[in-house]
Amino acid sequence: MGDDKGRWWLRVATLGTDGHDPRDDAELALGVIFVVLGAGVVTQALIAMPAGLPLAAARAWYLALTMTLSGVVVGGCIGTLRRGTVPAAPWGWASLVLSLAAMPAFTHIMPGSELLGSWTVSVFGFAQLSVAAAGVWMHSVPRTFLLSVAVGGYYYWLLIAAGGPYGQVSVVANALNYPVFALAISLVSQYWRILAQRTHDAHQEALLATRQMELDRYRMTVHDTSGILRLLGDEATPDEVLPAVRRQALAEANRLRHYLASPTGGAGRVGEADSGRVRLGDVLGEAVDGFADLPLELSTALGADALLVASDAVAVAQAVETLLHNVRRHARASTVWVHADTTGDRWEVVVRDDGVGFTADPATYGFGLRTQVLAALTKRGIAVEIDSAPGEGCAVTLSGPVAVPDAREHR
Template sequence: MRSRNGLWRVAELPTTRAGVERAFSYFTAGVRLGTVAQMVPAVQLGAARAPHESGYLACWGAAALAAVAVSVVTLVRRRPPGTVVSVLDFGLACALLVLGPLVLAPWDRFGTWTAFQPGYALSVIITAGGVRGLAVWAASLLAVSLSYVVYLGGDVGSEMTSTAVGNVLTYVVYALVARMFFGYTRRIARDADASRARAAELARREEERRAQVMMHNGVAVMRLLTEQGDDVSRARLVGQAEFELRRMRSYLRGTDARGTDARGGDSRGGDAGGGDAYASDGDGPPAGLVPVVKRVCDRFADLNVVASLDLGTGLRIPAAQAEALERALGSLLLNVRVHARAHEVVVHLDGTREEGWTLTVHDDGVGFDPATVTAGIGLREVVVGELRRRGLAVGIVSAAGEGTTVTVRSRPEPGAGPPGPERPTVRAAFADVP
């Protein structure tokens, strides 16, 4: 029942090229059948007054049959007539106009539907506006106009000259308007399809980026689990692996990864590192900044992390920023574990509600040469990309033999761009975990 009724719900047709062509088929059928409806009441009178009744009825029947046939075929094919059908349609319209003087009395050629030929020709012109070939359309319009001149013949009084000229101009104007209507509507549909395709591609890329962000840290931990040689090293990574496993499962299931209370503890009684306290889309109440940072630092206690967080006590940040910051800080410390060979990592937090806050992560590891190292997914997306998307400023500075410093600020100075050296050093800030 729904599909049957939906056939006529033009307003519910999709705004795609296929939907537009289907709407054109309704338009074409409506114009052609509407013309037949106007022809029917006058057929009896026209046949009675025609000099050749049988010839008049034959012409009328050919026009009505063609109109109905075109309408049915158009509705079945769900698109307006193609080039071949339109050429045949124009040919019939021209033939009916040329035969008009033979089957109509001179006084019946204007102002009445007993002379159906001009009206039928107009319906063909309007519905053929969707013909793809410009040359075919223009030649057919010219042929109809010349046939109409033949239709007028020499028996029409001079007082009807203005009406005849007006009818020819009507053909031309309606043909141009119909073609503009078909062409512009098709262009809108093409643009709509292109926009949808672009939106789908952007959504795919965004989902790919989200997958990289959500999976990156977990993949890094799993790599470490397979490479660490002794049981002590592996046991140290189990808690982090469980944490990242819950996060990845939540992402794959499309559900929230809530597992900690407002104080940062794991409400499910899992590892001391706690679960992901935030929804996968960043929804939720503000989170305490210190618990977020401390929770990550606790998971990397083996790195000799010195966390100086007292100056940030009481600060709260939106859930989306907290989720991004926790993931980014975890990715940074993973990179330190894999690449830096650092003896100590200092995490310092400072700030106020009024002035904003600054989080600095510095390791005394080997550092790197910014000219030779390119950022990978972890630094580019998990750290810089995600934090900047959440409205946080990120600066990364490193030098060979001097360690690496990462600075996250809650509020960049108004009107100020990133520091001069930030862009090149961000690109080469860390040798990323593959």
């Protein structure tokens, strides 16, 4: 048993706080309810015992039965506090059987006038507690209900057979307490457990989603960098390509340092903040910088002045860089075109090459196309269209809304 299990008062004091398994909290809360009810029943029985003892036909039996029932409940309460959950089925059955066995003994040794509505015959209170507790440890609403109906019927038969000075309606009303309490507690405990399980499952799903998001963020950070490192380490990389690759490597090194230093893993590129506006020409100018080794033709005159919100500019710059890295690695192109245009209130960027091409099937896309281009842009409302076929090169079209100028730019 761990320290947390033993220090039950600390667990109760921190019930529902972060760091606790909600399923354990649910069981502990049910256990605390049982302890409160059990303490109340024992206290009432002991308070009424001095008044009931002189009325008993067999005082020794009255005293022994009352103290035994109280001891069983106190033991169950102590076990509940130590384990952090309601007593298990063995205790529940023992308590219930003992209460049922003591009921006819009390009706035999106590006057009929004390059998209804008096705590001097405390066995009925202990029986109700045992049936109510069954609503928790039985883990079944139907079985609990059937058990409680049987106990209620047993109670009704005993009191009617005792023939005390009370009406049948009063006995029926009291007998109904057994199924009512048991059913209510059983329904609440089942709902509580289901809610705790759902909370636990949601927490686990959130943890998995966070881990996956962090993994995707890491992969997006190092995807392009890995290509640059491969070019630097490959002896077959042409000498005329190396200066441009080294410039990109230095830029990526700075970006990775920023990633490690930033709690949010910022990209450290154009439009790093979410505020302000960025010209599309500036976005593409930065994106193509470092790809001087490619046979690249940049044409941005028609769309250079289109404005993008800064966060969109970051996503577009990263997507264009990823596309150019893919061209460098796979396309074997003789010409690469990066073209920008503006039509009405929308801008458009086309990255096209005359390389080997591929089958444009989303199921076969690698991480770069799938995550850094398609997923990153579409979640920002930027449309992406990929057109390619083996031997026919590839054209990727990005398009989005032109941003309204930032009011601060006019101050």
